[in-house]
Amino acid sequence: MAYQLRGGGGVAPDLNPLPPEGGEQAPPPAAEVDRISSLPEKARLRILSFLPLKAAVKLGMVSNRWSHLVNTPQWPCDSILAIHIRPATQGPCGCLVPTHIRSDQIMPLLANELGRRGRGPGHRLLRFFLKVDDAQTRPADFYSLLDYAADCDVEDFYVDAGLGPPEVSFNFQRASHRLLRLVLFGVGVNQAHRRPMSQERSINTLEVxxxxxTSLGDLELKWVLLLCPRLRTLVLRNCRVLTCVDVTAASERLVRLTVAECPQVDKISVSAALGLHSFRYIGDLLRSVALPPTCFGDLRICFTKATLVDPIQYHNWLDALPNLSNLVNLTICSNALKIMSALRNRENFQTQVAKLSNLQNLRELRLVLYRMNTLMLSHTYGFLRMCRCSRLRNLFLELPKARTDSFVDAVNGLAEEPAMDGFESLVKVKINNFQWQCIEIELVHFLFRKARSLQKLILVAPKGTNPERDQSGNAIFPDLNLLCLEKAPANVEVQGAQLVLWL
Incomplete structure (x- = not known):
């Protein structure tokens, strides 16, 4: 079937195509079916300018040619507005934000450049990015920029005021009517929750x-969740005042929840979010945790406390874990490995520990290790022996940057290796901060012995490490031609090089 381009940018089938010679229609080649993707880049950018943000993102997910345009700031300039406010005494910073202004020149910008661009729903914004690096910026000027973006019906709103004026906040009642994603860094939430909810305007489009x-509190969080009935993703990071994360008000549609490095949080209640697919927690011990009984697809639990006085006090996490049979991605830290090692031999905790042996659909496992010694290797082997994830394809290990382990500790007692189960499908392993210590080399040799289908091993070594010999001076790999140097991606900051071993 042929396709024709309508004037509004849509695509409709041409129901009356000319038949080929011979009278019988022949199916068009695959390369000719998607004619929109074959348009020049300028034409495709024009089409993007008419699409809602959500539709444009979906388009970038299904087509590589469109993905390049969607994920890079090449859209028409009237669809994206990015502003970086810097101190008057600071020179150009060299960042990629196109508009740099000094804090004492905000009003001329509003009067001139934004005035020429236009204001109101007829001059809509897909994305608005504002970074403020000057604490002397006047709050009135800051709010003027936020109001401008709201008047232009912005859909993707990002504000970073971490180095800007203190005590600035976002007013949900002045938010865009098309707001889809909201990112606030160093920006509080307006105190309008003190008014009755009947007087508040809900934001029915906001999903992320x-x-x-920031100093987001419990009442502010509850008020935000009540105002956003279609919320699907919630990320709370370093909220210094927050003590309780209760998402009951957003339980109907919530799919992803992340709570990270919020020092005062001691209670998380998400048991009503039956559609929750991804849950990530990074922080200290919680007094209370309630998770939904449904299956997760993505789970991350990292306890950042350096030492564990009594692992038994963490058993409430095991009690709260739901059925993990559908879990696809799992991230846990070395403290969690210690907890499971301490509890798996106790009869009264066998039911809870058994939940982690039901990971038959796990495809990706990430271990964040705060220490790397013989005991930690034993905890790692114990976990791999217990979980028996036969479909595991990718294994990532984050090793600590600072090391105090000695060679004597590495060879004093080798950990017991787990059984073969769980490595039949493993094809890729990546180890960050690999410093070529004996205990790390033992782990690599273990993977060579057990993972028969391993295809790629990536060792990210810090700068200055010797990738050829171990601490005893012996060659690590007899044939160094197997090691090749892979340049790190331009958008990733890596100290040192990535050593890639192809098998």
Whole structure:
């Protein structure tokens, strides 16, 4: 079937195509079916300018040619507005934000450049990015920029005021009527929750909220969730005042929840979020945790406390874990490995520990290790022996940057290796901060012995490490031609090089 391009940018089938010679229609080649993707880049950018943000993102997910345009700031300039406010005494910073202004020149910008661009729903914004690096910025000027973006019906709203004026906040009652994603860094939430909810305007389009590095409190969080009935993703990071994360008000549609490095949080209640697919927690011990009984697809639990006085006090996490049979991605830390090692031999905790042996659909496992010694290797082997994830394809290990382990500790007692189960499908392993210590080399040799289908091993070594010989001076790999140097991606900051071993 042929396709024709309508004037509004849509695509409709041409029901009357000319038949080929011979009278019988022949199916068009695959390369000719998607004619829109074959348009020049300028034409495709024009089409993007008419699409809602959500539709444009979906388009970038199904087509590589469109993905390049969607994920890079090449859209028409009237669809994206990015502003970086810097101190008057600071020179150009060299960042990629196109508009740099000094804090004492905000009003001329509003009067001139934004005035020429236009204001109101007829001059809509897909994305608005504002970074403020000057604490002397006047709050009135800051709010003027936020109001401008709201008047233009912005859909993707990102504000970073971590180095800007203190005590600035976002007013949900002045938010855009088309707001889809909201990211606030160093920005509080307006105190309008003190008014009755009947007087508040709900934001029925907002689906993603990220709040970081601010003094968000329990009442503010509850008020935000009540105002956003279609919320699907909530990320709370370094919210210094927050003590309780209760998402009951957003339980109907919530799919992803992340609570990270919020020092005062001691209670998380998400048991009513039956559609929750991804749950990530990074922080200290919680007094109370309630998770939904449904299956997760993505789970991350990292306890950042350096030492564990009594692992038994963490058993409430095991009690709260739901059925993990559908779990696809799992991230746990070395403290969690210690807890499971301490509890798996106790009869009264066998039911809880058994939940982690039901990981038959696990495809990716990430271990964040705060220490790397013989005991930690034993905890790692014990976990791999217990979980028996036969479909595991990718294994990632994050090793600590600072090391105090000695060669004597590495060879004093080798950990017991787990059984073969769980490594039949493993094809990729990546180890960060690999410093070529004996205990790390033992782990690599273990993977060579057990993972028969391993295809790629990536060792990210810090700068200055010797990738050829171990601490005893012996060659690690007899044939160094197997090691090749892979340049790190331009958008990733890596100290040192990535050593890639192809098998």
């Amino acid at each position: 909220i990220t709040i970081e590095n």
